[in-house]
Amino acid sequence: MDKITVHKFETNQRNEWEAFVANSNNGTMFHMLTFLDYHPEGKFEFEHLCFRRNGKLIAVLPGGLTNKGETFWSPVGASYGGIVTNDLPFSDSLAIVDAMMEHFRNEKVKDIFLIPPPSIYSTKFSQHIEYAMLYRKFDFELHYISHAIDLRNFDKSLLNFDKTARKTIHKILREKKLTISESSDYATFNDILIENKARHNVRPTHTLEDMLRLRELMPENLRLLMVEYNGKPIAGSLLFLCNPNVVLCFYNMLLYEYEQLRPIYLIMYETIRWAVEHNYKWVDIGVSQDTSAVDPMTPSLGLINFKERFDARGVLRSTYHLKID
Numbered sequence: 001m002d003k004i005t006v007h008k009f010e011t012n013q014r015n016e017w018e019a020f021v022a023n024s025n026n027g028t029m030f031h032m033l034t035f036l037d038y039h040p041e042g043k044f045e046f047e048h049l050c051f052r053r054n055g056k057l058i059a060v061l062p063g064g065l066t067n068k069g070e071t072f073w074s075p076v077g078a079s080y081g082g083i084v085t086n087d088l089p090f091s092d093s094l095a096i097v098d099a100m101m102e103h104f105r106n107e108k109v110k111d112i113f114l115i116p117p118p119s120i121y122s123t124k125f126s127q128h129i130e131y132a133m134l135y136r137k138f139d140f141e142l143h144y145i146s147h148a149i150d151l152r153n154f155d156k157s158l159l160n161f162d163k164t165a166r167k168t169i170h171k172i173l174r175e176k177k178l179t180i181s182e183s184s185d186y187a188t189f190n191d192i193l194i195e196n197k198a199r200h201n202v203r204p205t206h207t208l209e210d211m212l213r214l215r216e217l218m219p220e221n222l223r224l225l226m227v228e229y230n231g232k233p234i235a236g237s238l239l240f241l242c243n244p245n246v247v248l249c250f251y252n253m254l255l256y257e258y259e260q261l262r263p264i265y266l267i268m269y270e271t272i273r274w275a276v277e278h279n280y281k282w283v284d285i286g287v288s289q290d291t292s293a294v295d296p297m298t299p300s301l302g303l304i305n306f307k308e309r310f311d312a313r314g315v316l317r318s319t320y321h322l323k324i325d
Contacts, residue, residue, distance in 0.1 A: 002053050004095050006103040009048035009060075017050070020057050025087045026122040028242040029221045030078035031062050038213040044076045045069075049103065051083075051096050059085045059096045063114075071111045072104060079248075082116025082320075083129050093128035097136055105324055112322045113141060118315045120148055120282045121246050133320050141319040145299055147312035148246075149283040151276050158269075160311040168265045178234075178263055180270050183226035186211050189236040189253070196253040202291055204251070211238065225270060227254075227263040235263035237271060247275045248284040268310050285312055 009017065014033055021027035029035050036046070044064045051059035061083050063074030075081030083096060104112055114133070119125055149160075158166045172178055183189070190208040197204050206214070215222050220241070227235040235254035242248050249271060254263050275283050285307050290298040304314075 004058065004092075004099040005052050006099050007050055007052070009050055013050065016057060017048075017060055020060055021084055023086075024084045025124055025126065026082075026117060027060075027084040028080055028117050028121055028246075029218060029240060030075060030080045030117075030242070031060070031084050032218070033062075034217050035214070035221075036062065036077055037217055038210055039077045046076060047072070049100070051099060058088070058092070059083050061100065065109070067111075069107075070109060071113070072109050073113045075115060079250075080115060080117040080121070082114045085129065087124045087126060088128060090128045090132070094132040094135070097129065097132040101136060101322070101324070110324055112138075112320075112324065114138075114320045115317065116320070117242075118146065118148075118284075118317060120284065120315060121243060123243075123245060130320070133322070136322070138320045138322045141321040143297060143319075144287045144289055144317040145304070146287050146315045146317045147285045147304065147307040148315045149272060149285065149310055149312050150281070151272065151283060152281055154272065154276050156276070162309045162311075165265060165268075165309040168262050169269045172262065172266050172269075178227055178229055178261060178266050180225055180227045180266050183224045183233075183236070185226060185233070186215065186224060188233050189224060189226065189238065192233065192236055192253045192255055193251055195255065199256065200291060223274075225267055227266055229258060229261060229263075234258040234261070235267060237267045239271060241280075242284075245280065246282045246284050247271065247280050249286055252285070264306075272310070284315070285310075287317060288314075 017033055021031045046064045048063065049061040050057055061074055062081055063072055064076035065072055083100070085093070085096065116130065119127060154160060158169060187208060190211065193204050223239040223241060225237045225239065226233050237249055238251040240248040240250050252264055252267055272283055288300050288304045288307060289296065290300040
């Protein structure tokens with residue numbers, strides 16, 4: 001079997017990279033160079049890698065260097081990173097991991113941190129790369145708990161939901177006090193987002209300028225939902241259409257003075273209904289951590305209980321780490 005070679009990405013390979021990710025088994029919008037373009041030039045020291053056999057691209061790894069070039073992170077400036085491949089046998093997966101380790105050893109990198117997307121993002125289920133990394137003595141830095149809804153056997157009568165969710169949604173739809181629609185009003189959504197995050201003493205990941213830039217770069221991958229009450233926007237959700245398998249609810253936000261109207265229930269219903277209609281397999285509702293806790297792995301039990309009302313199940317978001325001797 002011919003050896004796999006590794007080289008740093010060059011700008012003239014951009015189209016090849018984007019096409020590979022788009023047609024891969026586990027790639028997402030976060031692995032696309034177009035997504036990373038929303039960051040100002042020079043903000044990160046990107047160093048993306050390409051893996052080839054006989055000149056053919058068989059894997060890519062977006063990421064960048066920190067700590068004076070001694071630490072490699074994937075992702076940098078995105079939610080998910082890690083090695084992107086097609087559906088490969090284990091022998092190829094192990095060879096790719098070995099080639100990556102050899103490359104970083106030669107580059108004098110001392111630590112590697114990789115956060116791949118959970119398995120729900122793969123078209124064909126495979127954890128070959130993850131097992132190959134563990135076999136080569138990667139360990140775990142952190143685990144976060146995300147929650148996702150399996151749409152493959154979704155019951156349109158909402159029987160997947162618990163009694164409270166079903167009752168609430170039917171009441172909202174019957175009374176028609178709330179309306180929900182796709183929106184382009186990112187400025188109003190940003191106001192809701194900032195007010196919501198401030199309540200929890202955190203700041204949003206994205207500024208308004210970031211969201212507008214992402215919409216400009218990847219309009220087909222963003223969908224903004226807005227809930228109105230008497231014509232006033234009171235809640236919204238920014239959805240990332242990550243790949244053909246998964247819709248990610250990146251932000252679900254509301255104005256808390258309207259919390260009693262339960263607008264997030266309507267957002268969840270509409271998100272799931274739309275995703276089923278468009279043949280997605282999963283809705284990822286994001287991580288469920290208590291951001292105020294000292295231990296970053298601390299679960300937010302109230303948030304998890306809410307997500308479970310919609311038949312959401314826990315999915316691990318893990319950081320793989322290797323210290324190179």
